[in-house]
Amino acid sequence: MNAEELAAQLGAWKQDQTRLYRGLAEQLRLLIRLGSLPPGSELPPERRLAVELAVSRTTIAQAYSLLKDEGWLVSLQGSGTRVAHAQPAVAPPADYGAAASGFIADVVRDRVRAVDLTVPSPPPGPWLMTAMSRLPALAAAALPGRVYEPAGYPALRDRIAGKLTTDGRVTAAEEVIVTNGATQALSLLAGALTRRGDTVLVEELTCPTVLASLRTAGLRLVVVPIEREGADPQAVEAAVRRYEPSFIYLIPTYHNPTGWTMTEHRRAAVAAIARRYGVPLVEDLTLADTRIDGPLPPPPIAAYAPGAQIYTVGSLSKVCWPGLRIGWLVGPRRELQRIVHLRAMYDLGCPLPTQLLAVELLDDLPQIRLERQRELLRRRDTLLAALAEHLPQWRHESPHGGLSVWCATPRPLQQLNHVAQRHGMQLMLGAHFAVGARSYLDHVRLPFTLDEGELVEVVKRLAGYWVEAGCG
Incomplete structure (x- = not known):
């Protein structure tokens, strides 16, 4: 992959201007885990990528070095820097115990439940x-x-x-x-x-x-x-x-x-x-x-x-x-x-x-379709109304079918995703669906397969996380 193609896939990654290399490493790590950078693929030389991203060569070198230390990248004599053929195990951070304790405290204090929004799963009727x-x-x-x-x-x-x-x-x-x-x-x-x-x-x-x-x-x-x-x-x-x-x-x-x-x-x-x-x-x-x-x-x-x-x-x-x-x-x-x-x-x-x-x-499919249609109509409209009230800056359409709403947001969602994960919510960002150069880091898919009360609660929590992430 050349420097121009990789830059397009990286999208907006310069969130922390004081430690650019960490933001770049995080985004490269995400592309590897999503399969956009498959095992064995060659990364651009440091100098060329630095020019394309308008950063110093040191930033690229530090990002590459960090990912090599973690096992995501390898360098072989004469073959440049490549994605490792085996992804490393993701180890817990050093402060995992403190983070876990904080999460449990949040659950007890705020009665926050873990919510998985990655798979739209309609309930059995x-x-x-x-x-x-x-x-x-x-x-x-x-x-x-x-x-x-x-x-x-x-x-x-x-x-x-x-x-x-x-x-x-x-x-x-x-x-x-x-x-x-x-x-x-x-x-x-x-x-x-x-x-x-x-x-x-x-x-x-x-x-x-x-x-x-x-x-x-x-x-x-x-x-x-x-x-x-x-x-x-x-x-x-x-x-x-x-x-x-x-x-x-x-x-x-x-x-x-x-x-x-x-x-x-x-x-x-x-x-x-x-x-x-x-x-x-x-x-x-x-x-x-x-x-x-x-x-x-x-x-x-x-x-x-x-x-x-x-x-x-x-x-x-x-x-x-x-x-x-x-x-x-x-x-x-x-x-x-x-x-x-x-x-x-x-x-x-x-x-x-x-x-x-x-x-x-x-x-029984004709009747099942009809009953499911009525249920999905209520839940879709509940989700859309909640988004309009609590996250009016998010853009979306009203789908005529399916199990989810595709939302475009004013800013990339990496930081929101981190905050949501810390509070026990798993999101499905646009990058998970992207195949080409555009990474869709400012998009998210929200399912409406939960019941109406849960959907409103989810959107309220997302609105809070949006503010906490510094996006609102």
Whole structure:
């Protein structure tokens, strides 16, 4: 990575003008932990980076030296400074005991509860217990059948195919693989479509678990800009022609983290690109069943190019309950046969009781969607109202679907994040979603899957932390 590219990723890091090297080291450490600086990548020479960042060479040398001492960077004769291949264990600070005691005192004094805002996790609704009450009778009928079904329980594959057909992608049961969540579906695809070192085209903001999966597979990520109307077809085509990616990965409906939905025109355009160039396209529709209001989203991208190598990934986690771990992969029948064989090397299928439960839930899906929609509407509006009252300087839109609000703030959020962590709150900053040069350190994703009272409390606490961090 050259000095200009690294400077763009670093963003605003000069928070403490008296100890610049520590701020730079902290930001480099963050980029390494997020995977933006993968193991083995070479950092710019000290002199060049100093010129690009408009600081002294001593500042760069001190930052590099600190990270070498901690084990994040290594220097080898003739190969410059590189990211270490093994990240060091993060040791507690010397004053850990005092810090822990202070945190406990805060909890006792202020009755502050630890809050994890990193994963939007919708609570189980009454439909789950209703479906579970039917499980014994379903199991009695299903247990005498086959034990191992690497492609999935036939009745569940049939229900998923029916759902996709209703949503606009005409699908047969033979074109469905049931997976342990959407993450496994994407991992299977990466294993089948790529080899280590291959290129994958993604949006510049995307799901962190997907980023981790693709980077673990040793894939090179090339980005297209994220836009309100969805990925720009011209940018997609230009990237396809230049980089010849092994596949394209997009989140077209209620995009994570922005909440935006790709227009019908752009869906048709990127589908045509996939067919024209013969490049596989993966559309992630795990949030498509979380519509709150606004117009219905267009059909899946695959509906616009029948016969193209377009895969659809989905899940019951977001609309029903994450604990189900039921997802699916839909695609061309011939290609899926190869993926089923690959999947059988890792496991022989999802647990049968969970698949039986998923059959019942899919039968009830129209009602479940409606009940979840009403719940998400209340909670989204509660969060937006609380933000308007307590953090009016934060900018955001009202998403028509999904489980979170994407907020832009007037200042970078590193210091706010430190304060929040000290008080027991875990945030999901924009940098966790960023793939390209821009680090989005002034953005945060806030889920609205807590109940209304908790959402108001969270925003009040954030407002207090904002002031404590010196941002207000």
